[in-house]
Amino acid sequence: MPLPPLLLAIGNHQEEVVETLLQVGRFLIIFLAARTLAELMVRLELPTILGELVAGVIIGVSGFHLILPPEAHAQLNHGLLALVGSLADVTPEVVQDIYQETFPNLKAVSQLGLYALLFLTGLESELDELVAVGVQATTVAVTGVVLPFALGTAGLVFLFDVPLFPAIFAGAAMTATSIGITASVFGELKFLKTREGQTVIGAAVLDDILGIVILAVVVALAGGGSFSLGPILKLVMAALVFVAAALFLSRTAAPAFDWVLDQLRAPGEVVVAGFVVLTLCCFAAQAIGLEAALGAFAAGLILSASRHTEAIQETVKPLVALFATVFFVLIGTAMDLSVLNPFDPDNRQGLVLAAFLLVVAIAGKVAAGWSYWSKEKTNRLVVGLGMMPRGEVGLIFLGLGSQAGILTPALEAAILLMVIGTTFLAPILLRLVLSRQGALVDQPS
């Protein structure tokens, strides 16, 4: 029970009032902004995720400073601080402190949203189809990693005289694929179960695993001298074991799950049992050095063969609608678009570098769509575009690089622009290509 402003006398209960107001108020701002923009996107026949990203930009560090990750080191919206301060009878400075302190709560909820989204993506995947396209997906993933990395690094070094190590780092940032964004767009356009959809999802999962290995290598290089192959081989082993275990369990574990579910009698059994498998797989993936999000996808894949898979999907959808939205909006809030302004002379070098990186980033992933051999006719452009958005994964690479002080401001801005460009262009281009194809109904609902 958060307490009313009167109760300052004992303890710090005013703080709880501010906490609750901020907690609830942040959700309100996020949902109002995201929903407004999502509705606009639907009317423009664009994927709603684009609206969520744009909503984030509008309320975030590039816009009204209403939702601001502490890492942004920017000043929060004065109106918001003053409003909450006056409601709770504290100074705006106190509100600002509590805002920063409680921001991790919002991030934790958004993380839940990402897990829920990947869980749903796994549930909606066709295991047999995923295995059938395994070779193609692997080819796409590897090509989509090698091409942008090689072209990006070489271009930066030879065309722009960037020193080798920052160039390698930028190249590594270009290998990422945001499986969340891809899954969201394909899911909304009802394209997940197609051959192309499964190829992209499979490739994005593998790309995520490759990304972790690449990061480990780059960071080991950054450590200087002390490069040792052991931990990296261990990570590669862990990844292989993980994929094998996920495939094995998705063939065998569903009947056991169904049996357990049939024994359960307390209400809410479907959602809780699903959530237990989800958290178990997230824990396992993280424990062996991979990402929890990969575990979430594996959990969905494992339960996709369950008799209850549709019931689980129904219970997961509200979680996705609420919390994955928070996740995508937060990505948008962290994007600082001021580096885009060409009238600021400081930005020009970054813009030139960015144009180069963006072209390589798009070309490299699109080319990956043509990299595999297949008897079946598939839409290779869709596959390439599906691999394109760097999204939150690109931002994490960027964050690591700037934290380590490896990148010049111009290169940092260029990577950010490459991430923004691919993230925003991918849903737009995918939608264009898919509707031209007539593969879509007029209004997704």
Place this chain on the structure above:
Amino acid sequence: MPLPPLLLAIGNHQEEVVETLLQVGRFLIIFLAARTLAELMVRLELPTILGELVAGVIIGVSGFHLILPPEAHAQLNHGLLALVGSLADVTPEVVQDIYQETFPNLKAVSQLGLYALLFLTGLESELDELVAVGVQATTVAVTGVVLPFALGTAGLVFLFDVPLFPAIFAGAAMTATSIGITASVFGELKFLKTREGQTVIGAAVLDDILGIVILAVVVALAGGGSFSLGPILKLVMAALVFVAAALFLSRTAAPAFDWVLDQLRAPGEVVVAGFVVLTLCCFAAQAIGLEAALGAFAAGLILSASRHTEAIQETVKPLVALFATVFFVLIGTAMDLSVLNPFDPDNRQGLVLAAFLLVVAIAGKVAAGWSYWSKEKTNRLVVGLGMMPRGEVGLIFLGLGSQAGILTPALEAAILLMVIGTTFLAPILLRLVLSRQGALVDQPS
């Protein structure tokens, strides 16, 4: 993307690994424990919430120390710390620190669960029925506040020689009703829509409002001398305005909501629109000095007249199943049952006081069931028992008192036991009374 253990070189990413492991691991522990106990309770024909509370006790401060609020100042389970530490390659001390730091995330999620539960309770309420029983509910609420407060305070002062101020505080703690527990039990037993159910829910809401006013008075008294009537009158006014606005909007706002919902075309519109109303009402309630949870109930009541109310209920249920469970388990984790041990001489005075408080706490609320006049035949015992659980509200009173250093250890233990006793007895007794009545189907599902 939380990063693998390798990446310690740059920044503090090991910390993120530990965070993710703890975050996901805590959910896993909570759901495994809660579900196991809930299944047991269903087979014993007891409400599942009792299982959730007991699960909390088992994994919390009285049990395995796996889920431990930082306020408990107890040592976390060594096995858990060692396991996570070895997985993430850090010391158990680091894990402990991150555990404490990230615990608010879990609390924030549990708070969402409470809001979702009260939202659902509001959605399932019958406004007309609630208004029809308004006078009875008010009588029950007032009697259920006055009797335990007066008897408790007087008894402590005259029978046990407790000084006036601590006695008043203990008396105030006895006025609480945990609307969450009551709503959960009635909801599960499909008793919410009955006359008794609506009387209790209405009375519990009013009791919550009265509780805030009482707390304000007690705290003002604690401030000593500086007692001023102004802020308390303001709070009473705010409460009246809030109830009036909620009733007015629930008669008028649903058509507007339905119209807006009909215009929305992006997917997930029902759950998002419902959530926007929910957060708006939570914010409004907290902003005028009441509780956000009251706003959540009002939001449900407002939307209970919507054409989409059943669709909203369906989307809210998974949130309740997951996060309200976390809320109730956390209540259990905070209960320190060691004060129950009669072999420890330090506990004896507390146990005697506790026995007295428990009798008054039960008698006072049960008597409230007989306090109103009604032409209709109602089960007054059910009404009284429904008002009985003190739950989290009682714990908050207790927390305030011990924070302020007002209470002796014996009195503190006695209040805790009174809270535990009423919280655990209410679901058991309600279930017994309701099934004897034959008002229930054999297995709730």
